[in-house]
Amino acid sequence: MSTEPESGYVTIEQARYRYSAAGPAIVDGVDWQIPRGEVHCLIGRSGCGKTTLLKLAAGLLLPTEGAIRVGGEALVGPSPRAGFVFQSPTLLDWLTALDNVLLPISLKRRPTTTDREAALDLLSRVGLANFAARRPGELSGGQQSRVAVARALIGGPDLLLLDEPFAALDALTREELQDDLLRLCALNGTTALFVTHDINEAVYLADKVAVMAAGRITHARRIELPRPRHRDMRYAPSFAAACRELRDAMDGEPAVGRERPAA
Secondary structure: OOOOOOOOOEEEEEEEEEOOOOOOEEEEEEEEEEOOOOEEEEEOOOOOOHHHHHHHHHOOOOOOEEEEEEOOEEOOOOOOOEEEEOOOOOOOOOOOHHHHHOHHHHOOOOOOHHHHHHHHHHHHHOOOOOOOOOOHHHOOHHHHHHHHHHHHHOOOOOEEEEEOOOOOOOHHHHHHHHHHHHHHHHHHOOEEEEEOOOHHHHHHHOOEEEEEEOOEEEEEEEOOOOOOOOHHHHHOHHHHHHHHHHHHHHOOOOOOOOOOOOO
């Protein structure tokens, strides 16, 4: 029976991960909790361990020490409750956008009419209602990323894990996709953990942001912006202050109001 703690739908408990027994800890004693329905972001320099921590939260890797719990249950493999969006859209070139969205279902069984209707609805919600029959080569980078998000959501996951999915896109397309993501998560009550290098993106998306360095969470900040988020928030003094504090934390400078790293 699930014994989900009140404070966290996703609970990371003293998680460590090494690629080999004698190797260094890529993730080194991380404690973190994500309440149900919240969006949390991980930021940090390349090589800090944030993508490895994301894979641990997905059950794609198992911790060398500690535990990862989703809904109170310790992960022992890929979580059936989670959807994953990679850095690249990783669409299959020979399938249409609709069939790419349906791929997770097709790998298990034959999609039903209800499945196809759900996939078409997701494509509509990400602005691709008229692109269902197109193949990836006929879609822009932003459109491919939208298909990848829809594919991750087709199974109705409780948890969405995203590894810099918008990094290669232009600034305006990124902002549109951020709004799409927040709208879809709010609609379905989806919990999300989002990895990014972009501080502005993290502040705009997140209820809470963690800074990682050398495999550890070194700084944490709640983002006290109302939801739903909107474009004008990006220019507010409180938004700039949050970005500055997080940048200072990444640079190793003291920041006012810093939380304890464990959360």
